[in-house]
Amino acid sequence: EDQVTQSPEALRLQEGESSSLNCSYTVSGLRGLFWYRQDPGKGPEFLFTLYSAGEEKEKERLKATLTKKESFLHITAPKPEDSATYLCAVQDSGGSNYKLTFGKGTLLTVNP
């Protein structure tokens, strides 16, 4: 069974203080690893897809990286508007290759 563990559960940063969120995963064969952002009262919003170890994707102050066992979401010089819950999900390459298995998320708070 696919498993996704995110850490920390919550992270509080000062504006401009860079940090990283971790996503550890167990999957029989990885088809893709996804990062989503979720704001309070809203549905998750897609950020990135990573397909193979060594791949990196960037969007504004966010950079996602992937190894064979984990992914990191690096946040450089965050701003208060980056405050949200960040969700990691995996999609396996087996019979259920349509399914996203999500972690419970990291709640990021950026203080001005």
Next chain:
Amino acid sequence: DAGVIQSPRHEVTEMGQEVTLRCKPISGHNSLFWYRQTMMRGLELLIYFNNNVPIDDSGMPEDRFSAKMPNASFSTLKIQPSEPRDSAVYFCASSPEGWGGSYTFGSGTRLTVV
């Protein structure tokens, strides 16, 4: 495009009552998913439709839950009878393909069963 539209946004009902949640996917998306989110368990897939056909309903908790997709632009998730443990946020998501693509989620329905 208005995105994935869910209704109602909030639903409060008494235990034992029937609840129906509704979803309109993005036009042209042929895959539709119903997810449930709780603090304890996070986001869990309930059911997956492809081209209006249910493909995987293994996540549906029990027979009290049922889902339909009568056409490409509408889906429902019904709980009958509802129980307090069904309280959660229910999300509908759609995708132009069943795999390898990013999903677009609706804003969810927050269900409270008292």
